Ligand code: 5GP
């Protein structure tokens with residue numbers, strides 16, 4: 001999608017600090033990290049919001065979640081605990097309208113989130 005920041009990172013039109021890439025998924029470090037590990041995992045295909053997901057996307061979303069867990073394990077933050085978050089739509093804090101799973105870890109987390 002032409003005007004989408006994360007599509008531009010996926011297409012290497014703007015730089016991203018890439019952590020993982022395959023045919024369907026890209027993972028890169030958040031530019032404004034909220035924890036020692038703060039990685040964003042995105043599908044390469046543009047999907048605006050979780051509210052646009054279709055049944056055909058089930059596997060893709062599963063891959064995002066499983067890859068987040070794998071990255072947490074690789075970084076040694078898995079046993080201690082990590083957080084995975086999809087902010088969906090403006091009231092929940094979504095600012096980039098290309099779905100992304102936040103992987104946050106490496107520090108203790110509070111609940112409920114703000
Ligand atoms: P949201 O608020 O939509 O859930 O998350 C968007 C995330 O994208 C934020 O954590 C923000 O720091 C991150 N972000 C915004 N612009 C850029 C950018 O140009 N590059 C990277 N790597 N992350 C970005």
Ligand code: ZN
Nearest residue numbers: 004007046098
């Ligand atoms: Zn996009």
